Amino acid sequence: MAVKKFVVGLFDDEAVLFPAVKKVRAAGYKLHDVYTPFPVHGLDHAMGLRETSLHTAGFVYGITGTTTALSFMSWVFNSDWPLNIGGKPHFPLPAFIPITFELTVLFAAVGMVMTFCYLCQLMPFVKKHIFHPRQTDDKFVMVIEVTEKTNAEEVKSFLAGAGAQDINEQKAEAGWWFGRWDKDDEPYLRKIQTTNA
Amino acid sequence: MHLKYESTLREPLVDGVKDYHQVTEDIISPIEGKPGTLWYVGFFISLTLLGFGAFSVFWQIYFGVGVWNLNKTIGWGWDITNFVWWVGIGHAGTLISAILLLFRQGWRTGVNRAAEAMTIFAVMCAGQFPIIHMGRVWMAFFILPYPNTRGPVWVNFNSPLLWDVFAISTYFTVSLLFWYSGLLPDFATVRDRAKTKLRKLLYGVAAFGWTGSTKHWQRHEALSLVLAGLSTPLVLSVHTIVSFDFATSVIPGWHTTIFPPYFVAGAIFSGFAMVQTLLIITRKILKLEEYITLGHMEAMNKVIVLTGSVVGCAYLTELFMAWYGANPYEFATFFKYRAAGPLGWSYWIMMTCNVITPQVFWFRKMRRSVAVTFAMSIIVNIGMWFERFVIICTSLYRDYLPSSWSYYRPSWPEVGFYMGTFGLFFTCYFLFAKYFPVIAVAEIKSILKTSGENFKEKMVVYEEESAEKFAHDVAHAH
DSSP states (O other): OOEEEEEEEEESOHHHHHHHHHHHHHHTOEEEEEEOSSOOTTHHHHTTOOOOOHHHHHHHHHHHHHHHHHHHHHHIIIIIOOOOSTTOOSOOHHHHHHHHHHHHHHHHHHHHHHHHHHHTTOOTTEEEOOSOGGGGTTOEEEEEEEOTTOOHHHHHHHHHHTTOEEEEEEEEESSEEEOOTTSOOOTTOSOOOOEEO | OOOOOOOSSSOOSSOSOOOHHHHHHHHHHHHHSOOOHHHHHHHHHHHHHHHHHHHHHHHHHHHOGGGSOOOSSOOSOHHHHHHHHHHHHHHHHHIIIIIHHHTTOTTHHHHHHHHHHHHHHHHHHHHHHHHHHTSOGGGGGGGSOOOOSSSOOOOOTTOHHHHHHHHHHHHHHHHHHHHHHHHHHHHHHHHHTOOSHHHHHHHHHHTTTOOOBHHHHHHHHHHHHHHHHHHHHHHHHHHHHHHHHHHTSOOTTTOOTTHHHHHHHHHHHHHHHHHHHHHHHHHHHTTOTTTSOHHHHHHHHHHHHHHHHHHHHHHHHHHHHHHHTOOHHHHIIIIIIISSSTTHHHHHHHHIIIIIGGGGGGSHHHHTOHHHHHHHHHHHHHHHHHHHHHHHHHHHSSOSOGGGOOOOOOOHHHHHHHHHHHHHHHHHHHHHHHHSOSSOHHHHHHHHTTSSHHHHHHHHHHHHSOHHHHHHHHHTOO
16 A cells, blocks of 8 residues: 555546547556446456456355365265164255255355455445545546656646546555545545646 | 438337436435435334234244144144245346346346345345244254254255255345445445535445446456356245245145246246336336336336246146146145135135236236236235245145144234234335435446437437448448
């Protein structure tokens, strides 16, 4: 976690956003993130993000559930407490299917949601810097990191040329911290410096 | 020659000219205002019912299961009827959120949030019946396979009743996760436009710190898709397992292989009816007619007439098999004590409500009438309640020993318990309708571009140019 400087530009329309993302990447600026109010299809590819492996994780969790259910039930019925239930076999595979299936689904779903929350740092009382309050409403917010090699003024005029509006510079915490959303408690940050272009 | 072509089959999913911000305003602003008088009236009626239900359950736990009118012939009565009925209602929510997502049905976005909420509340209601039915509820944890000091003696993994424990609890958990992960971005929307400190705090906690980052959206999409893929077989398995509670027994009337598909179709049938009941009221009170359109209601009515007819076929198949199977006991159950006999009236209520009346939905005019849809949704729910009552009670009340033949009518704590679950269901639903975004805001925004009035306006430029010019422009796009 560190405090960094960012140049922030707002877009109204996906149709303008896509070419802008391409231009920013071609120009070699460090694209911190693009915040959108809804999933914009293809934006992840345009930004050059790699595919998520969440599905694979889900598969592994599912397999774990299957194995857990099958091995636990057979251990109980065959080794821990073999009980004669109406002379039925001790390894009644068909009768094990329903619970095996349910546990497969349960493990996969719970595991995936927890992994999702872990990867995206989602938890009650987790706070992150919101670059623009309408990034969850109707604006597409492009955030470019200002490194020591970047000239902020140049980025601003570049974004303006790409069709961004309301361009400003923000100094903000790049990671997350614990806090309450009704309090302005961004750590290490005295004051958000906003200069309009 | 113009290029304009407007589909007469696919109507827009959202009516009216709207931009993204307008969508947010329309759906979020009811959360920010004060609830109306109707809301308070409904909420307090629900709370009263819930209170009466709690009292009935207290009465039953204090004096024992004997206060119910169950006897040694009829061991399952209103309680299990209500359990199956509530679980069935839940199924429509998962069908809309999961199966229609996999089938890429755009219209689901208008109704999925409320339908999933309904699923969760219905399963909460359902789960109480088998637990309270146990009698000594404080021993309810015995149904879990935990290491105990009695051996350990484990639960019987061969028993359909135990499968039910796993099925219902998995169903509840997965539905809740699916619903809540979809709610995160919408809670963030409420949080970021909140004016009061309390709202900022509460929705800030509820949104888990969602920002709308592209990477997060990418994972969110992957998660939704896999959860939908998991929920689809799950929802089918749940009612299949519920039907196994009956089908794996040897009671004539229960011992049939048709039960799993028949139960699943019935569940979707009753669930869609309940979705209609709730959404017709919700869209009216929250003024969401532009999002939950007549088109949505028509689509759901089509599902109702389809599943209702599947259920009707199942009824007839059962009757046919009871005759063709040449088992005298099964024949007697169906023809002497179910379609006739002292409880025969319930069979005919079921037939009328589930098979005959839904046939009005073959007519487009009826499918698109709010009044007819609302009335039908109530009728179908009554019919589906009677279906479960018929299956359970008319199979039990005339058993192999005529001296133990019996009749069944519920006692007040049984009725009170049922009313109490209505109280719980509607209390939760009223709170949901007031404090949660009842429509998936982010999902509506993602379909707005391809299906809305403003999209049509943007197309005017292209529609008015000649076909030759359009073809030329496309061919030389670079």
